[in-house]
Amino acid sequence: MSVPALEVVDLSYHYPDGTEVLRNAGFHIHPGERVALLGPNGAGKTTLVFHLNGIFRPDSGSVIVAGLPLDDEHVKEIRRRVGIVFQDPDDQLFMPTVGQDVAFGPANYGVEGAELQTRVNDALSAVGMLDVAGRPPHHLSVGQRRRVAVATVLAMKPEIVVLDEPSSNLDPASRRELADILTSLDITMLMVTHDLPYALELCPRSLVMNEGSIIADGSTRQILSDRELMKANRLELPLGFDPNLTL
Amino acid sequence: MSGTHTHALFVHGHSHLHRLPASTKLGALGLFVLAVVLTPRESFWAFVVHAVLILSAMWLAGLKPGFVAKRLVIEIPFVLFALFLPFVAGGDKLDVLGLSLSIEGLWGGWNIVAKGTLGLAASIVLTATTTVPDLLSGLERLRVPRLITSIAGFMVRYLDVIAGEMHRMRLAMLSRGHDPRWIWQAKAYATSAGALFIRSYERGERVYYAMTARGFAGQMPTFDAERATATEWMGALLLPAVAWTAVAVAVLA
Ligand SMILES: Nc1ncnc2c1ncn2[C@@H]1O[C@H](COP(=O)(O)OP(=O)(O)OP(=O)(O)O)[C@@H](O)[C@H]1O
Ligand SMILES: [Mg+2]
Numbered sequence: 001m002s003v004p005a006l007e008v009v010d011l012s013y014h015y016p017d018g019t020e021v022l023r024n025a026g027f028h029i030h031p032g033e034r035v036a037l038l039g040p041n042g043a044g045k046t047t048l049v050f051h052l053n054g055i056f057r058p059d060s061g062s063v064i065v066a067g068l069p070l071d072d073e074h075v076k077e078i079r080r081r082v083g084i085v086f087q088d089p090d091d092q093l094f095m096p097t098v099g100q101d102v103a104f105g106p107a108n109y110g111v112e113g114a115e116l117q118t119r120v121n122d123a124l125s126a127v128g129m130l131d132v133a134g135r136p137p138h139h140l141s142v143g144q145r146r147r148v149a150v151a152t153v154l155a156m157k158p159e160i161v162v163l164d165e166p167s168s169n170l171d172p173a174s175r176r177e178l179a180d181i182l183t184s185l186d187i188t189m190l191m192v193t194h195d196l197p198y199a200l201e202l203c204p205r206s207l208v209m210n211e212g213s214i215i216a217d218g219s220t221r222q223i224l225s226d227r228e229l230m231k232a233n234r235l236e237l238p239l240g241f242d243p244n245l246t247l
Numbered sequence: 248m249s250g251t252h253t254h255a256l257f258v259h260g261h262s263h264l265h266r267l268p269a270s271t272k273l274g275a276l277g278l279f280v281l282a283v284v285l286t287p288r289e290s291f292w293a294f295v296v297h298a299v300l301i302l303s304a305m306w307l308a309g310l311k312p313g314f315v316a317k318r319l320v321i322e323i324p325f326v327l328f329a330l331f332l333p334f335v336a337g338g339d340k341l342d343v344l345g346l347s348l349s350i351e352g353l354w355g356g357w358n359i360v361a362k363g364t365l366g367l368a369a370s371i372v373l374t375a376t377t378t379v380p381d382l383l384s385g386l387e388r389l390r391v392p393r394l395i396t397s398i399a400g401f402m403v404r405y406l407d408v409i410a411g412e413m414h415r416m417r418l419a420m421l422s423r424g425h426d427p428r429w430i431w432q433a434k435a436y437a438t439s440a441g442a443l444f445i446r447s448y449e450r451g452e453r454v455y456y457a458m459t460a461r462g463f464a465g466q467m468p469t470f471d472a473e474r475a476t477a478t479e480w481m482g483a484l485l486l487p488a489v490a491w492t493a494v495a496v497a498v499l500a
Contacts, residue, residue, distance in 0.1 A: 050456065053460055055456050055459055055460060076462060076464075079459070079460060079461070079462050080462060083460075083461075084457075084460045086453065086456075086457050086460075088453070090408050090450075091450065091453040091454050091456075091457050092457045093404075094401065094404055094405075094454050094457065094458065095400065095404070096379060096380035096383055096384075096400045096403065096404065097380045100380070100470055103468070103470060104458075104461055104463075104468060105461035105462055107468030107470070108461060108462035108463055108464070108468055109462055134380075136378075136379065136380060136403075136404070137404070138404065138407045138408070152461065153461075156461065156462070
């Protein structure tokens with residue numbers, strides 16, 4: 001078997017105010033996989049995402065990225081390898097122009113000059129946003145911002161991209177465009193989402209999280225068809241949507 | 248919703264003035280304003296020279312006089328103050344249409360209005376021909392510390408976001424029967440100011456996480472702003488050079 005791209009072992013975490021959020025969460029993802037992380041509000045999905053590149057450190061358990069354990073020695077390298085696309089693009093795009101924002105990550109890793117320019121252009125082209133490089137992020141639509149946010153992460157040439165609710169606040173057309181972009185990227189992906197049809201379309205495999213633990217792991221179609229499991233975890237398909245009839 | 252106000256000062260265009268690197272325009276503005284400030288208030292002709300310089304810059308940039316005039320209105324409080332001076336200042340008096348005006352006050356008022364208008368008009372020409380990101384990188388080129396340019400950048404970037412949050416909170420209050428006309432409802436404003444502070448603080452925290460996630464370790468990266476050529480500097484400095492010549496002649500003559 002290959003080395004997992006991402007391995008999460010027995011992760012537990014509580015916020016400083018005492019809220020226990022992660023309870024022995026564990027799973028692993030292999031290179032090239034696209035995996036959805038499903039679960040109700042407050043399950044701890046976002047908190048888990050913050051652990052994947054060391055923004056938060058666990059009370060116990062460990063995160064291993066392509067064989068590298070997440071510790072002080074490797075945290076910088078792991079932040080390059082694990083790209084996180086935040087839920088709100090306004091949190092992610094903080095530089096005066098789109099181009100500078102995309103350059104921010106690689107520049108922090110010492111990429112400069114022509115090489116940096118190539119990185120920025122490639123990343124922006126991959127999401128179809130090359131023409132807005134000189135614009136300030138607040139002049140873009142939400143859908144465009146989300147795409148630029150993906151580009152900021154791609155520019156770092158990550159091995160795995162983690163997206164927190166990528167389809168939220170997008171109109172149907174933007175949601176579709178983003179799906180096309182995400183499937184066109186040849187990259188390992190973990191996608192947190194409440195949008196179950198989106199998960200089915202983009203991710204062959206799903207994890208279900210509730211109360212801080214991973215309680216199901218399997219094919220997305222199977223999970224979405226399991227009424228008991230769905231009900232117990234407050235997961236609901238849109239009215240009339242049958243996971244076995246699509247695709 | 249997204250920021251029209253950050254665009255309010257900039258006028259899209261392709262003039263030579265638009266294309267000059269921001270650093271040279273900032274340098275030229277600084278030197279020009281200094282020349283204006285140092286111009287002796289009695290040298291009317293020197294003020295005419297300055298005004299002609301500004302008008303030619305406006306013409307070069309393709310700015311309409313109405314655009315600049317409209318943006319000059321922020322000057323009105325100073326103009327009012329200047330109008331006040333001849334009545335209140337002491338010293339020799341001059342009788343005009345039965346009003347007794349202080350000569351010193353007249354000079355003082357003229358000085359404020361003339362220099363204020365020229366300086367402001369020059370700044371308007373700069374901001375109309377330079378985008379905010381270019382201004383920031385221009386400042387950086389002129390060795391303004393990166394900490395300051397970064398903070399200014401964050402401010403510009405998040406002004407809209409925070410204004411949007413404030414707007415949504417206001418709507419939420421109004422839609423639940425808040426009526427700001429009544430003084431006893433002021434408490435709602437105080438509370439919402441607190442909530443806005445918390446939200447902005449949390450936003451800052453998330454932005455910081457996002458920066459950390461992309462390898463930020465306390466040092467903002469620099470991006471090479473376009474380096475101005477000698478020709479570009481010469482072109483930009485032509486304007487303050489003429490202004491300084493006028494000042495030199497006025498002072499020495
Ligand atoms: N900064 C914090 N301090 C204390 N508790 C927090 C903090 N952030 C989140 N929590 C709590 O941790 C729990 C999990 O939150 P988290 O944001 O990880 O959930 P989530 O699965 O991402 O939910 P959603 O689907 O709504 O985004 C929630 O009960 C939340 O109230
Ligand atoms: Mg979340």
